[in-house]
Amino acid sequence: MPPRPLLLPLLCLLLLCGGCATSPYLPPSRPVAGMFPTVVPPLCLQEAVPVPLSPGEVREHLEAENLWAPLLQAGFPQGELALLSRSLTRRGYAEIDARRCPRPGLLWVALLATASHRLSLQYQVDGAPPRRVLHPLPLPRQK
Secondary structure, three states: OOOOOOHHHHHHHHHHHHHHHOOOOOOOOOOEEEOOOOOOOHHHHHOOOOOOOOHHHHHHHHHHOOOHHHHHHOOOOHHHHHHHHHHHHHOOEEEEEOOOOOOOOEEEEEEEEOOOOEEEEEEEEOOOOOEEEEEEOOOOOOO
């Protein structure tokens, strides 16, 4: 009996998929900006309130907690401030994951805008427990 014409393509597809499943994705070994929680529980998004913050304002909040200089030293691209800004504007949450950086220092930063017009900065420095600080946000403009 001749082989069925679909058997060979199906076998090739299974081999291809099996090969892809064995190589895990590893993020870069520099701080990476993200829009979804990977460093804090996803339930925190229930508290998030979208807030329009410019990239410059996000940087100011990071500078206020002395987090900006360590991020730059670890290789954080300044262009990713735009991603943090967009995520806070759309979802009220953003984060920076630096856990794969080779040198010890800042491990992660999570930014969460709350309904009480505050920006929660949660972060962890290597060898210390996580820390949380609240920064006031400007009240929304009346239209």
